[in-house]
Amino acid sequence: MAKVLVTGATGFIAGHVIHQLIEAGHEVTGTARSASRAGPLNQTLSAYAGRPVSLPIREADLSSDKGWAQASEGMDYVHHIASPIPATVPKNADELIIPARDGALRALKAAKAAGVKRVVMTSSMATCAYGWGDQRPNPITEEHWSQDNGAADMTPYIRSKLAAERAAWDYVNGEGQGLELTTINPALVLGPVMSGDFSASVQILTQLMSGKLPGTPKVGFVVVDVRDVAAAHVAAMTSPVAAGERFLVGDRFMWFSEVAATLAREFPAYASKLPSRDIPAWMVHLIALINPPAKQLIPELGRERHISSEKARRVLGWQPRTSEEAVIAGARGLIEAGVV
Incomplete structure (x- = not known):
């Protein structure tokens, strides 16, 4: 079995990658901004796994060179998952672009120096599907790259993911030649949360289930279950044909209204809080003034972005759960964690 480093170990995707690597018998180490996170993280991982988990944590921050060389020493593989995600x-x-880009380069350079075989990096559908305006391809594939052209949908988060992945490929194709790189580019990640500390992507469910939205805006996303994102990472780590490849992973596009209807059907106790009517675009702009997370919905109003995950299915043998399963599992986890 391999020695594997997972950066950003306390994150939503990272927790599931760690769980699946441990279940597969690998020796896993994580990084976090503070080694003091080890205790709470191991409690969370143990509760989810149903058995004791003791994950060593090495201190490393995206914004500093300190700790990266020590974290990578002796590792066979690295999963670089750490990246700033804003609420x-x-x-x-x-504030997002610099740590995302420079952090990716720190992880890659340390891996190269330590003789790591391959880095699997968590990127995003965001690096493929944005900045196209009305000319965007349908569906988006791994051949496409977002256009950092000042378009309204090129938000700081999307620009940070694009800058980080571009920098990563430039590095391994230049100075870092010999280090294998694979990127996993997920759509909107939902699915089971391990604790009340979860990714900003899950806020879509908390917004719907907490009664904060008077209706559903005309917004939607391709959805993917976090367990399937983790499975793609683990498969890409050792697949002989995955080196040098990007993999878009997602099931299907869902409008907010579909997500709300799924939640109302599966969790009738929350039906009174869930929005049951559409709201016009102008109202979303008003809501964003008092509900800041809603501001991120504005560039998505009325847009459909579809992706193809055919490559991941064909090359990695990837078989995802449905978008509905991801929504339901995410909501159930939030209820059990007492978040909603």
């Missing part, structure tokens, strides 16, 4: 839109895009 609200920052005033300065560089």
Whole structure:
């Protein structure tokens, strides 16, 4: 079995990658901004796994060189998952772009120096599907790249993911030649949360289930279950044909109204809180003034972005759960964690 480093170990996707790697028998180490996160993280992982988990944590921050060399030493593989994810839109895009890009390069350079075989990096559908305007391909594939052209949908978060992945490929194709890189580019990640500390992507469910929205805006996303994102990472780690490849992973596009209807059907106790009517675009703009997370919905109003995950299915043998399963599992986890 392999020695594997998972960066950003306390994150939503990372927790599931760690769980699946441990279940497969690998020796896993994580990174976090503080080693003090080890205790709470191991409690969370143990509760989810149903058995004791003791994951060593090495301190490493995206914004500092300190700790990366030590974290990568002796590792066969690295899953670089750490990346800043905002709950609200920052005033300065560089707050996200710089740590995402420079952090990816720190992880890759440390892996190269340590003789790591391959880095599997968590990227995003965001690096493929944005900035196209009305000319966007349908469906989006791994051949496409988002256009950082000042378009309204090129938010700071999307620009940060694009900058990080571009920098990663430039590095392994140049100075870092010899280090294998694979990227996993998930759509909107839902599915079971391990604790009340979860990704900003799950806020879509908390917004719907907490009664904060008077209706559903005309917004939708391709959905993918976090367990399937983790499975793609683990498969890509050792697949001989995955090196040098990007993999879009997602099931299907769902409008908010579909998500709300699924939740109302599966969780009738929340039906009174869930919105049952559509709201016009102008109302979303008003809501965003008092509910900051809603601001991130504005560029998505009325847009459908579809992706193809055919490559992941064909190359990695990837078989995802349905979008509905991801929604239901995510909501059930939030209820059990007492978040909604």
